[in-house]
Amino acid sequence: MKNNNESGGFALLCCFLALGISAVIAFITYLLPLINSGIEVNGNVIDILNFIFKISALVGLSAGALAYAARRGYIVKILTALFVLVFAVAIILNIIGII
Numbered sequence: 001m002k003n004n005n006e007s008g009g010f011a012l013l014c015c016f017l018a019l020g021i022s023a024v025i026a027f028i029t030y031l032l033p034l035i036n037s038g039i040e041v042n043g044n045v046i047d048i049l050n051f052i053f054k055i056s057a058l059v060g061l062s063a064g065a066l067a068y069a070a071r072r073g074y075i076v077k078i079l080t081a082l083f084v085l086v087f088a089v090a091i092i093l094n095i096i097g098i099i
Contacts, residue, residue: 011067018060025049054091062087 029049033039041049062084069080 008067011063014060014063016060018056021056022053025053051095054095058084058087058091 029041029046033041065080065084069077
């Protein structure tokens with residue numbers, strides 16, 4: 001029987017948490033105003049929620065992809081590292097306001 005690290009337990013946890021955080025942010029941002037029209041989410045809150053969403057998506061998707069790549073060949077590992085790097089750079093540039 002494989003232990004938790006060998007079976008991708010950390011990666012699965014990151015994916016689960018990213019999904020949960022994304023669902024909560026989607027509820028607050030999109031669904032809550034539809035349910036109660038008196039609730040408005042202002043720009044600062046939206047900016048903070050978007051920041052949290054981007055970081056959780058980066059961590060969750062990267063962990064899952066890296067766990068997948070660890071079980072595959074060299075080309076998949078290189079592509080996964082490249083994809084994660086591009087995703088991280090794009091998020092960082094977006095957060096600091098360049099793109």
